[in-house]
Amino acid sequence: MARNKIALVGAGNIGGTLALLAGLKELGDVVLFDIIDGVPQGKALDLVESSPVEGFDAKFVGSSKYSALKGADVVIVTAGVARKPGMSRDDLLGINTKVMTAVGEGIRKNCPKAFVICITNPLDAMVWVLQQASGLPASHVVGMAGVLDSARFRYFLAEEMSVSVEDVSAFVLGGHGDTMVPMVRYSTVAGIPLPDLIKLGWLTKERLDKIVQRTRDGGAEIVGLLKTGSAFYAPASSAISMAESYLKDKKRVLPCAAHLTGQYGIKGLYVGVPCVIGAKGVERIVELTLNKSEQAMLKKSVGAVSGLVDVCKGMMKQAAAPKKAPRKAPAKAAKKARVARKATAKKAKA
C-alpha cells in the first residue's frame, strides 16, 4: 500500500515539529510548504537526515509551490503570523485572513479530497475562512485548539494532584480565546469527576479555580516566556493526534473546532466541541447537556468567535468587490493633455 501524504503548510516552529512527529510516528511521506523559499527545503532535508538514526522510512520534500500539495491526504495549516508579548490572538486576524484565503485556494486546486486541520490563529475564525476559501466539505476542515487547551488543563490537574497525566481526562469547550470554557463537571481522574475529588480532599475549589484560569491563559503564559513567538511542541502533538485519528480511522473523541449546524444552538460557526474523528473526517459531534452557568460561558465564548467571523466576512467581501477605476489621475491626465493640445494649436496658428 502506498504511503499517505501529509502536507504541512507553514514550515515554521509548529510546521517543523509536525514534520518531525509525522516522521517518528511513520504517518506517511511529508511535504513542507512555505513562502520563504529555502526554509521548507532545508527543514525537509535536515529532518530526513534524522531518519537513519531514528529508524523511520518516509520521504521529506520542501517546496514553495502549491503544486507540491497535489494529492495530499492530510493538510495541516500553520501558515501566517504568531503573536508576540503584548498582542492578543485577535490582533493576527487581518494578516492571517489574507494568508488563509491564499492557502484555501491552493488546497482547492491541488488536494480537494484532503482532511484539513487548521492551527493558525485566531483559530475559530481562521478555520472558518479556510473552509470558505477551500470549498471543501465542513466535515473535512477542522480547527486544532481543544486538544491543546485540554492537554494543558489535564497537565495542570495531574501536577496538582500528583497523579499520572494518563489518568486525567478533561476537556475544554468553546472558542480558543480568553473566554474558552474548561469543563470542570465533565473532567475526571480515573473516572472520578473533579467535584467529587474536591469532596475527597484531593483538590480545593480555590486551586481548581486557579487551574481553570491558568488553562485559559495557557497560550499567553508561553508567549510571555518565549518573547519571540508562541507555543509549538504541544500544539504540534495535538494536531498530530487529530491527523492520526483520521488516517488510522481510530474514531477518537477529541475536542476540535468543528462546523456547527445547530448543535449547542450554534449555526454556521466553528466552535470547539467534542468530535469523533475517523476516516470520514468529523463523523459525529457530541452534544452535552450544559447547566446554566456553562451555557452562559459558552454563549460569551461564541459571541467572541462570531464577532471575529463578521470582521472576516467584511474583509472577504471587500477583497471580492470589483475595483473602481481611480478617477482623479485620469482626470488630471486629461486636463494636461487638453492644455498641451491648446498650446500646440496656438503655436501652429502663430
Ligand SMILES: NC(=O)C1=CN([C@@H]2O[C@H](COP(=O)(O)OP(=O)(O)OC[C@H]3O[C@@H](n4cnc5c(N)ncnc54)[C@H](O)[C@@H]3O)[C@@H](O)[C@H]2O)C=CC1
Ligand atoms: N490553534 C492553536 O492552538 C495554536 C495556534 N498557533 C498559531 O499557529 C500559527 C503558526 O505558529 P508558528 O509555527 O509558531 O509560527 P512561525 O512564525 O514559526 O511559522 C509560520 C510560518 O508560516 C509561514 N507563512 C507565512 N505566510 C505564509 C503563506 N502565505 N503561505 C505559506 N506559509 C506562510 C512563515 O514563513 C512561517 O515560516 C500562528 O498563527 C500561531 O498563532 C500557535 C499555537 C497554538
Ligand SMILES: O=C([O-])CC(=O)C(=O)O
Ligand atoms: O497563545 C498563542 O498565541 C498561541 C496559542 O494559541 C496557544 O499556545 O494556545
